[in-house]
Each structure stands twice: as C-alpha cells, then as structure tokens.
Amino acid sequence: MSSASIKPIEQEDDYVTRLTDAERCLERKDPVVWSEWRPGAPLAQDQVEKFERDGFLVLEKIFLPGEIDALIEESARLRSDGSKLTQESLxxxxxxxxxxTIFDLDLQSEVFRRLAEDVRIAEPVRFLLDDEVYVHQSRLNYKPGLTGKxxxxxxxxxxWHAEDGMPRMRAISASVLLTDNDALNGPLMLMPGSQNTYVSCVGETPEDNHKSSLKRQKVxxxxxxTLAKMSEKHGIEYAAGKKGTVILFDCNTMHGSNxxxxxFPRSNAFFVYNAWSNQLEAPFGADEPRPNFLARRDPKEPLTLLEGHIE
Amino acid sequence: MSSASIKPIEQEDDYVTRLTDAERCLERKDPVVWSEWRPGAPLAQDQVEKFERDGFLVLEKIFLPGEIDALIEESARLRSDGSKLTQESLxxxxxxxxxxTIFDLDLQSEVFRRLAEDVRIAEPVRFLLDDEVYVHQSRLNYKPGLTGKxxxxxxxxxxWHAEDGMPRMRAISASVLLTDNDALNGPLMLMPGSQNTYVSCVGETPEDNHKSSLKRQKVxxxxxxTLAKMSEKHGIEYAAGKKGTVILFDCNTMHGSNxxxxxFPRSNAFFVYNAWSNQLEAPFGADEPRPNFLARRDPKEPLTLLEGHIE
Structure with missing residues (x-):
C-alpha cells in the first residue's frame, strides 16, 4: 500500500478521476474525429461517421491471406521462445x-513493427486524430481456449490519464485479429456511443497498480x-471477424470481454496510437507513472508509414 | 476426501465412468428419440429429426405474454423471500x-409445478422418450449480470449415472428462459451431435462431491x-431467444456456458424429465447417492399433464 497521497488535482483537469468521494459521469471535452472528411481521405465518409457515432470501426479484408499467415507465423515464433524477449514485457x-501477453511488440519483432507502420492501419488513425502518431503501447495477446478469463x-x-499522464482523448487502439473471433470465444464487446461520457472512477490508485490490474482491474x-445505465442507453455490440480483421476504437470507448x-483460442496484435501532440505528462491520478513497456515516454519521432505488403 | 473406494463396476455397465486409469470415448447404447414419428405427434417431423441429429431443440412462442409475465413474477417472489423455502434447496x-439457485422448484411453487406439467413442454418430452415421465430435478437459475460465472x-x-444411479440415457432437460438471452450474456452452448458419444471421465468421485461441483465441476x-476434438467435429451452437423460449436437450449433449x-442478468426455470422406466438405482460411480433435491428417488406416480394456460 502506498503511504503517499495522490498529487493534488489541478482545477483545470477535464478528466479528473480516482477521487475518493464519488463516481462522476462527465462530458467528453475532445472531438472523437479530429479531421473534416474530404474526398481522398483514407476512410470513406460513412466509416468516419460510424467511428464518430459509435467510437469504433471494423476494417475487413485489408490484408492478403499471405500477410495474415506471416503475422500468425511470427506470433507463434515469438511465443515459442520467451528467452529472447525482455522479461518485463512477458x-x-x-x-x-x-x-x-508480449508487450513492446513492435520493438521486439521486425514483422510487427512493420504492421504498426502499415498505411492500411496507421493512415486512417492519423486521419481520425488529425496528427502525426506514435505507438503508446503495443502487445501480442494470446488467450487459450477453455480457460480464457x-x-x-x-x-x-x-x-492512461490517471496512471500514465495522457492529457487529452486523442488516441486510438487497433486490434488486429490473429484468430477467427465469433460471439462465443470472448470477443471484444463495446458500448457504442460510450466514448462521449467520461466515467471518473472512485478510489485511490494503489502503488504498482499495474502489477495486479493487468490480471484483474479493480481500480x-x-x-x-453506471454500467447498467450505460448499457441500457448504448446497448452492447461485439467486434467479431475472421483473422486479419482490424478493429479501431477510441481511447474512451467502454469495452470488455467475456x-x-x-x-478455440483468441489472439490479436494490439497497437495504441497516440497523437504526437498528446504526449505523456505526469500522471493525473497516481504517484508514479507506469513503466515504459506499458506507456512510452519521450518517443523520438512520429511513425513513418509504409506502403506495400507484409512478408 | 473419501477413504472408501468406489463400488466395483459391473461388467455390463455400458456407461462406466470415474475410473482412475484413462478417459474413454464410448458409443451411446440408447436411442436419442425413442418413438417413431407419426402424423399427430406433438412435434413436427423436422423437429424430431433435428432433436435426433443435434441432441437439442428450441421451441419458440409456445406461451402467451401473460403466462411469461406470471412466471417471471413468481420467480421474483420466490427469490425475494428465501425464508419460505427449504434451506438445502437454496x-x-x-x-x-x-x-x-432454488432447487425443488416444482415442489415449492404452484406456478412452476403447473409449468412442469404443461403439455406444451412435457408432451413433446414424453413423445421423444416414448414413456411416462417424472421430474428428476428442477431448479430456478438466476445469474446476475457483470459477475456471472x-x-x-x-x-x-x-x-446422473455416476452419482445418482440413472441407468440409461432416457432423460431430457427443459430450460425455460425467463430473461432474453443472446450470444453475449452467457447463453447455453451445446455441441450438436455430441449426444452420441459418451465421455467416460477420469477420476474417483470425492465424498459429497455435489457440495463443490454445484459451484465448479471438477470431476x-x-x-x-477431448473437448477440442469434439468441438472440431461437432462445432458449437448457442441457444438464445426471447424470454419464454424453451430449450429441450438430451441428457448426454455436451454443454456449458461462458x-x-x-x-444483463440471465434466468431460467429448469426441469429434468426422466422416463418412468428409467428410475434411479445405486450410483454407478460414487459411494452414496446425492440428496433428493438433486436427484429424486421413488417418485410416486408419473406426471399428469395439463392443458390450458398458466396464470
């Protein structure tokens, strides 16, 4: 347990959280889509409208079968020999x-670095955020069948705001499915429209919270x-699809999975793209920032995007 | 832990189980549908064929809205005052x-006794089993949202064979949905066709196994x-539906739920109908039979079925 109290919250924090008195539902103070759609944009107009309305968007069939095979092969290779990976990332x-789970995925695999920089994913994200981007966090998730929690x-x-110091809602996650996902093997569930409400949660952040929260989040x-009200208002959708499907979702969309x-196992590669202008500050609701493999500080330069195919 | 060993398994047990050496996949030795379909039967021919092929059948819209409301109201009444129920059933x-969960549901509620005897459920079951029937077990299940396991x-x-002494595969369960069930709130999942394979499981039955197995089944x-092979062969389907939907499934169909x-909570009323000719004997794989609220012994007479509506 931490004996220190959390830092005083500055008056101007739009997204104050981890207070001890009560939960609050606050209005989002940032756009969901930062660009104006225009012909030639990397997403169709209805895709941009769908992302703005629902806080997520599914991209199907953007990779060739051989590219998906290459990603799955690389994923199996990484999982088969943990000794070559940094221990904290595992x-x-x-x-x-x-x-x-393998964190720092793009830093430990050439193939997945290539995927993170692929125009087919990162270009739509740059458009939606109207900024250059960098990878805030990346990981390979592998959940076995039968016992997946x-x-x-x-x-x-x-x-990310409380524990990493991400100032604004200007980040997007991309989940690239490496297994077929249907309704029954624990797909990503999202509440469409929930991205417009910020739930300021109750409870001080314990020291080293990430060590337990990666297994089961409590704070x-x-x-x-609030979850009952939100699901009543927004409903719950799930993002299923064949391997190779990409799900983009806003950083504030309420989500979870059964x-x-x-x-049938469930695996995906996961990249969080943060806007270049939205780099991390001191945490807004914790004493110490989380380690770099969970939240990168001081990125060197924005991503340079790549065209062509993954091999 | 039990210090006694399980009773010697008689040679002629077609469904030997709970042995200590190895798991076995055995062929089913009983029909799934015991009657020949004929015009005027209480199920259509394609329904009977579906039950025989898949080991389960979904019956929709067999109740009036007012009847479903009456069942839900009675369910809320029972749950609101546990003091009037037998303590072991709770x-x-x-x-x-x-x-x-409330066991002995039909013995503790006039409305649910009426449901158990309703021709719209019990008559199809009698037809499929080609025998008179009695209630082997009944219960009301109520799983809250957010935390349902x-x-x-x-x-x-x-x-039922190992711990209750049910001799043959001649029993059918009926689940009456009291909440809407979709793919995401942990619906009943079944492997269609799995009813034809009997998985003889490894491991001695611990004493009073039901006290822990009702929470999490281990033996x-x-x-x-085997589950991977069976799901590969049979696939997995889920039985969803609006409240009032009835799912009939064979006693040997492999099933589970996420x-x-x-x-969104999930609730159903659950009746196991056993053929009158298939009454319980000594357990085939345990020292002592489970208590009566889990497996009724010495039923007095077969169910008399009722027409008309539930009020």
Whole structure:
C-alpha cells in the first residue's frame, strides 16, 4: 500500500478521476474525429461517421491471406521462445508458463513493427486524430481456449490519464485479429456511443497498480449502476471477424470481454496510437507513472508509414 | 476426501465412468428419440429429426405474454423471500446472500409445478422418450449480470449415472428462459451431435462431491484434448431467444456456458424429465447417492399433464 497521497488535482483537469468521494459521469471535452472528411481521405465518409457515432470501426479484408499467415507465423515464433524477449514485457500463465501477453511488440519483432507502420492501419488513425502518431503501447495477446478469463469493463483513457499522464482523448487502439473471433470465444464487446461520457472512477490508485490490474482491474472501473445505465442507453455490440480483421476504437470507448470456455483460442496484435501532440505528462491520478513497456515516454519521432505488403 | 473406494463396476455397465486409469470415448447404447414419428405427434417431423441429429431443440412462442409475465413474477417472489423455502434447496451468492439457485422448484411453487406439467413442454418430452415421465430435478437459475460465472463443459448424464444411479440415457432437460438471452450474456452452448458419444471421465468421485461441483465441476468433465476434438467435429451452437423460449436437450449433449460481464442478468426455470422406466438405482460411480433435491428417488406416480394456460 502506498503511504503517499495522490498529487493534488489541478482545477483545470477535464478528466479528473480516482477521487475518493464519488463516481462522476462527465462530458467528453475532445472531438472523437479530429479531421473534416474530404474526398481522398483514407476512410470513406460513412466509416468516419460510424467511428464518430459509435467510437469504433471494423476494417475487413485489408490484408492478403499471405500477410495474415506471416503475422500468425511470427506470433507463434515469438511465443515459442520467451528467452529472447525482455522479461518485463512477458506475461505468462501462472500454471503452465505459456506466454499470454508480449508487450513492446513492435520493438521486439521486425514483422510487427512493420504492421504498426502499415498505411492500411496507421493512415486512417492519423486521419481520425488529425496528427502525426506514435505507438503508446503495443502487445501480442494470446488467450487459450477453455480457460480464457474475462476482462471487465473499462475505458482505456481513464487508466492512461490517471496512471500514465495522457492529457487529452486523442488516441486510438487497433486490434488486429490473429484468430477467427465469433460471439462465443470472448470477443471484444463495446458500448457504442460510450466514448462521449467520461466515467471518473472512485478510489485511490494503489502503488504498482499495474502489477495486479493487468490480471484483474479493480481500480478504474465504473460501478455496477453506471454500467447498467450505460448499457441500457448504448446497448452492447461485439467486434467479431475472421483473422486479419482490424478493429479501431477510441481511447474512451467502454469495452470488455467475456471469458472463453470454447476450445478455440483468441489472439490479436494490439497497437495504441497516440497523437504526437498528446504526449505523456505526469500522471493525473497516481504517484508514479507506469513503466515504459506499458506507456512510452519521450518517443523520438512520429511513425513513418509504409506502403506495400507484409512478408 | 473419501477413504472408501468406489463400488466395483459391473461388467455390463455400458456407461462406466470415474475410473482412475484413462478417459474413454464410448458409443451411446440408447436411442436419442425413442418413438417413431407419426402424423399427430406433438412435434413436427423436422423437429424430431433435428432433436435426433443435434441432441437439442428450441421451441419458440409456445406461451402467451401473460403466462411469461406470471412466471417471471413468481420467480421474483420466490427469490425475494428465501425464508419460505427449504434451506438445502437454496444456493446463495457468497458475498451478498442473493438467491442464485432454488432447487425443488416444482415442489415449492404452484406456478412452476403447473409449468412442469404443461403439455406444451412435457408432451413433446414424453413423445421423444416414448414413456411416462417424472421430474428428476428442477431448479430456478438466476445469474446476475457483470459477475456471472461460467459453467464448464459437461454431459449431465455422466453425473446422473455416476452419482445418482440413472441407468440409461432416457432423460431430457427443459430450460425455460425467463430473461432474453443472446450470444453475449452467457447463453447455453451445446455441441450438436455430441449426444452420441459418451465421455467416460477420469477420476474417483470425492465424498459429497455435489457440495463443490454445484459451484465448479471438477470431476466428471472431459479433458481439454477431448473437448477440442469434439468441438472440431461437432462445432458449437448457442441457444438464445426471447424470454419464454424453451430449450429441450438430451441428457448426454455436451454443454456449458461462458461467464457474463454484461449487466444483463440471465434466468431460467429448469426441469429434468426422466422416463418412468428409467428410475434411479445405486450410483454407478460414487459411494452414496446425492440428496433428493438433486436427484429424486421413488417418485410416486408419473406426471399428469395439463392443458390450458398458466396464470
């Protein structure tokens, strides 16, 4: 337990959170789409409208089958030999030592670095954020079948603001499916429209919160009452698709996933793109920022995007 | 832990299980549908064929809206005052004392007894089993949203044979949905066609196994390898539907359900109909039979079915 109290919250914080008195539902103070659509934009007008309305967008069939095979092969190679990866980037199953998550994915794999810089993903993201971008966090997720656990509802931005010091809602996550995902093997569930409400969560951030929150998040999740109201208002959709499908979602869209007792594993590569102008400051609701593998500080330069195919 | 060993398995047991050496996949030795279809039967021919092929059948819109309301009202009444129910029939949430399951449902509620005897459910079941029937087990299930836990894959018959002494595969479960169920709030998942394979499970039955298995079944579940093979062969379907939907499934159909982090609760009334000729004997894979609220012994007479409406 931390004996220090959290830093005084400055008056001007639009997204104050982790207070001890009460939960608050606040209005979003940033655009969801930062650009104006124009002919020639990297997304169609209805795609941009859908992202603005729902806070997420599914991109299908943007890769060739051979490219998807190359990503899956690289994923298997990375998981098969954890010794070549930095130890802090590796989360393993308690019982079997099987690799469940590899952080800093684009820094430890040439193929996945190439994927992060691919115009087919990063160009739409740059357009939606109307800025250059860099990778705030990246990871490979691999959830086995039969025993895959749930991820409870949360807004990523709440954590990134409180624990990493991300100032504005100007970041987008891209999940690239490496397995077929359907309704039953624990797909990403999202509340469409929830990106416009910021749930300021109750509770001080414990020291080294990320060490337990990566397994089960306790601080920084909305109350049962708020989740019930939000799901009543917004409904719940799930993002399923064949391997190779890409799901883009706003940093404040409420999301989670059920456990998975089907024998079918679920795997994806995950990149968080932050706007270049939105680099991290001191945390807004924690004593110490989280380590670099969870939230990169001082990126050297914006991503240079690549055309062509992944091999 | 039990210090006694399980009873010697008789040579002629077609459904030997809970052995200590190895799992076995055995062929079903009983029909799935015991009657020949004929015009005037209580199910259409394609419904009977579907049940025989898949091991389950969904019946929609068989109740009037007012009847479903009456069932839901009665369910809320029962859950609101546990003091009027027998204590052993009641399973509550560890933290909140909220009622999660009420066994002996038809014995403790006139309305649900009426439901169990309704021709719209019990007549199709009698036809499929080609026999008079009685209620082997009944219960009201209520799983809250947000925290509903999964039920791992199992065949009911394996437990009923091993722990209750049900001799043959001649029993059918009916689940009456009291909430809308979709793919995301942990619906019943089934492997269509799995009813034709009997998975003889490894492991001695612990004493009073039901006290823990009602929360999380450990003995009497197939191995990961077998579940992977079966799901590859059969696929996985889920039985969703509006409240009032009835799902009939064979006693040996492999089934389970995922947890439920959506805020939408899931509730159903559940009746197991056993053929009158298939009454319980001594357990085939346990020292002592489970208590009566889980497996009724010595039923007095077969169900008398009722026409008309539930009020």
């Amino acid at each position: 989360i393993t199953e308690p019982d079997t030592n099987d690799v469940r 749930e991820f409870y509802w949360h807004s990523d931005f709440e954590t 920084g999740t909305p109350s049962a009452e 456990g998975n007792i089907t024998p | 399973i509550t949430e560890p933290d909140t004392n909220d009622v999660r 999964e039920f791992y894959w199992h065949s009911d018959f394996e437990t 009497g579940t197939p191995s990961a390898e 947890g439920n982090i959506t805020p």
